Amino acid sequence: MPEHDVVIVGAGPVGLLLACLLLEEGLRVAVCERRAEADDRTRAIGIHRPGLDALDAAGVGVAVRAEALRLHGGEVRSRRRTLATLTFAPDREVLILPQPRTDALLRARLQALSAAALVTGCTVTAVRESADEVRVATDTPDGLSELTCSVVVVADGVRSRLRGDLGIGWRRRAGHASYVMLDVAEAMPGDRAVLHCEPEGLVESFPLPGGRRRWVVREGAEDLRTAAGLRAAVAQRTGIELEVDEGAQPASFVAAQHRATRVHRGRVVLVGDAAHEVSPIGGQGMNLGWVDAVRLAAELARALPARAPDLSGFDRQVRRSAARAQRRSAFYMSMGAPAAAPVVRGRELLMRTLGAAPLRGWTAGLLTMRGL
Template structure:
C-alpha cells in the first residue's frame, strides 16, 4: 500500500489549496517543497470570483476577504485621456492580496488540518510510476527519502523539471512581453486600477492593501530599466505622473509569456497550475485558473478509491481548454499595451472606447473577471 493517497510536489498557492481540499476529504496527503523558507515575493495579487470560490472551499474565504482590498473597478487611458471606465459588480468581485499573504493563510489552514502534511526542504529529484503507485525520490535535510503515493501531482511551477522529465511537452502560445514593477507607498490611496495604454508601451497602476500601490511598466524585450530613475522617467514620459521614488528602490524585472503542456497527466501523475499552463499575469488569471483546476482535480481524486487509477481524460481536456481561453484573453490585453505607431494607437483607442461603452461595459468587465473560465 502506498505511503500516501496523494503526494503534491510544490507548496505554492495552487499546491497548498489542493492539499487543503484533499485533506478535508479524508485523504492522506504529503506536500514536498524544496524551499526551507517562505517565498516572500509579492508576485500575483488579484483574486477573481472563481479563485475566491476555491479559497472558500478550502476554508479561508473569510480570512482572504478580511485581509484583501476589494477593487472597485478601473480606468483605461491613452495619451492623457480616459477611454473607458469599468466598475466590478458585487457578484463578480476582485480582491487584491499579495501572494505571500494568501500563501500564509493556505499554509496555516493546511497545518490546522494536518500538521505533518507539509515537508519543507524536500526536493523531489525523481519519479517512477508502476501499475499500483508512484514512487518518489527526494533530497531532504535528513538525507534521501523514498516516498510513494497512489497519485502524484506536480505543481512545481513554470520551470518544472519534472514536467520535462515526464516528456509532457511545453508548447509556446501567443503573448510575450517584458516588464518592470515596484510596490510603493501610495500618496493617495484608492481602490481603482488605472491602465495607461500608451504609444511607448503600457503603464499599470494597481492599489494594494495597507495603502500601497503597484506600478508596472512595459519595457523592450531583452532590455530592462537601469534603475529607479529610468523607471520613474518612463512613467512620467508616458503618463505625466511623477512618482518621485527614492534612489534605493529597485524595480523587479519579469517576462510575461504563455505556454501549455501538450498533456497534463500521464497515468497516476498529474500537472497542476503553472506546471500545466503559463498564463500572462496581465489580466491576473494564472493563479486563479490554477485554483479552479485544483478544485476540479480534488473532486475527481476524492471520488476515486485511494488506490484506484483515476480517469483524468476529461479533466485533461477541460484544463487545456480553459487555459487556451485565458491565454487568448491575455494575449489581447498584452496587445493593447504594446508600443505602437500612431495609426495603431488611434485604432485601438476606438476599440477600447467601444468596449467601455454602456452596451458592452458589463460584458467587458465579465471578461476581465474570468467569466466563462
C-alpha cells in the same frame, strides 16, 4: 498499500490549496517543497471570483477577505485621455492581496488540517510509476528517501523539471513581453486600477493594502532598471510624477504563455503553472490554477483510495480553460504594446467601443474571469 493517497510536488498557492481540499476529503496527503523557507517574492496580487470560491472551499476565504483590498473597477487611458471606465459587479469584485500573504494563510490552514503534511527542504528527484502505486524519490537534509502514493500531483511551477522527465511537451502560445514593477507608497491608493495604453508601451497601476500602489511598466527604449528610470518613464508616458524612494529596486519579469501538450500521464498529473503559463497581464494565472485544483480534488476524492482516477476529462477541461485564458491575455498584452500612431488610434477606438454602455458589462466579465 501506498503510504499516501496523494503526494504534491510544490508548495506554491496551487499546491497548498489542493492539499487543503484533499485533506478536508479525508485523504492522506504529503506536500514536498524544495525551499526550506516560504517564498516571499512579490508576485501575483489579484484574486478573482473563481479563485475566491476556491479559497472558500479550502477554508481561508474569510481570512483573505479580512485582509484584502477590494478592487471595484478600473480605467483605461491613452495619451492623457480616459477611453473607458469599468465597474465590476458586486459578485465579480477582484480582491487584492500580495501572494506571500495568501500563501501564508494557506500554509496556516494546511498546518491546522495536518501538522505533518508539508515537508520543506524536500526535493523530488524522480517519479517511478508501477501498476498500483507511484514511488517518489526525494532528497532532504536528512538524506535520500522514498515516498509511495496512489497519485502524484506536479505543482512545481513554470520551470517544472518533472514535466520534462515525463516527456510532456511545453508549447509556446501568443503573448510575450518584458516588464518592470515597483510598489510605491501612496496616501490614498483608492480602489480602482488604471491602465495607460500608451504609444511607448503599457503603464498600469493597482492599489495595494496598506497604502501602496503597484506600478507595472512595459519595457521600451528607456532604462527601467532603477527607481529613477521607472519614475522618468511613467512621467514621460503618462504625465504622472511618482514619489519614489531612489533606493528602491524595481523587479523585472517576462510575461510569456505556454501550455502543456497534456496534463496527466498515468498516475501523475500537472496543475497550475506546471500545466499552463498565463501572462500576469490580465491577472488570471494563479486563479486558473486554483480552479484546476478544485476540479482535480473532486476527481481524486471520487476515486481514491479505492481505485486510480480517470483524468482524461480533467485533462481536456484544463487545457480548454487555459486556451481561453491565454487568448484573453494575449489580447490584453497587444493593447499595451509600443505602437505607431495609426495603430494607437485604431486600438483607442476599439477600447472606447468595449467600454461603451452596450458592451461594458461583457468586457468587465472578461476581465474578471467569467466563463473560465
